[in-house]
Amino acid sequence: MSLLSGLLWAFLRRWYGGLIDDDKHPVLGGRGLQSAVMITVMFGTFVVKCSWWVALLLAVWIQFQFWSRAIGCILDCGRSLVQDKKSYNRWYRVPLDWVYDKLGKQKYCGFYDWWYTWLRYGLPMIVPAVVLRDWGFIVIGIASAPTYFCMWRVFEVFPDLCRKMPRWCGEPKNLAEIVYGFIFGVMLWQG
Numbered sequence: 001m002s003l004l005s006g007l008l009w010a011f012l013r014r015w016y017g018g019l020i021d022d023d024k025h026p027v028l029g030g031r032g033l034q035s036a037v038m039i040t041v042m043f044g045t046f047v048v049k050c051s052w053w054v055a056l057l058l059a060v061w062i063q064f065q066f067w068s069r070a071i072g073c074i075l076d077c078g079r080s081l082v083q084d085k086k087s088y089n090r091w092y093r094v095p096l097d098w099v100y101d102k103l104g105k106q107k108y109c110g111f112y113d114w115w116y117t118w119l120r121y122g123l124p125m126i127v128p129a130v131v132l133r134d135w136g137f138i139v140i141g142i143a144s145a146p147t148y149f150c151m152w153r154v155f156e157v158f159p160d161l162c163r164k165m166p167r168w169c170g171e172p173k174n175l176a177e178i179v180y181g182f183i184f185g186v187m188l189w190q191g
Contacts, residue, residue, distance in 0.1 A: 001189055002185075002186045002189045002190055003186070005045075005185040005186060005188060005189035006181075006182040006183070006184075006185035006186040006189075007182065007185070008041065008185055009041075009181040009182060009184045009185025009186075009188065010178045010179070010181040010182040010185065011181070012034075012037065012038055012041065012181060012185075013067075013177045013178065013180060013181025013184065014168065014169075014174065014177045014178050014181060015034055016031075016034045016035075016038065016067060016177075017173070017174065017177040019168055031068075035063050035064075035067075035068065038059075038063050038067060039056075039059045039060060039063050040059075042055075042058070042059035042062055042063070042188070043055050043056055043059040045188055045189065046058050046059060046132075049132055050131070050132065054131065058127070058128050058131060058132070061124070061127055061128070062124065062125075062128060065124035065127075066121065066124040066125065066141075069090065069120060069124075070089075071117075071120060072087075073087035073088055073108075073113075074088075074113040074116050074117050074120065074148070075148070075172075075173045076113070076152075077113050077114075077148055077149045077152045077172070078109055078110040078111060078112060078113040078114065078149075079109075079152070080108075080109060081109050083108040083109065084108060085097065085107070085108065087108065088108065088116060090120060092116070092119035092120065092123065093116070096112070096115055096116060096119065100112065113145075114145045114149060115145075117144050117145040117148060118141070118142055118144065118145050120144070121140075121141045121142075121144035121145075122138065122141030122142050122144070123141070124141070125137040125138055125140055125141035126138070126141075136187045136190055137187070139187060140183065140184055140187045140188075143180065143183050143187075144180060147176050147179050147180045147183065148172070148173075148176045148180070150176075150179075151172045151173075151175045151176035151179060152172040152176075154172070154175070155171075155172045155175075
């Protein structure tokens, strides 16, 4: 069942990441339907572990705090040198900037995106980890940066192979969404 859950979530994450052009298919490409499906699937997984209302709250929390938060600036995994703090418009930029200032490091490039990704995906997972007493949710959160960064590296090391991939997985972000969705699904089922 873990494998099936992983495959389902690989699809769901990629679907949510723009698999279907919402201009051509407004219903299937719309965030409302996608969110409703993802919440329903999570609810079904959580309801066997806790009461229905806690399961619903956790599913809604994960959907809107974990999956639905914009991440555009970090998708280049530190390769841009022209981004500034406006690109990183979430509150966890503030403590990260403070640490970078104390260390005298250049912000908004390089491994800044790694740490930003960890905060962006890791912090929302504290809630389900505490509520369900399952620290696998923290693993899900910290798997984010290695997944996105590794997929960029795959495309850099094997550019000819990657150019031959279909559009739905033929970009580092797209492949990372599939892999990360799979990790999420497997870990969700394991918990």
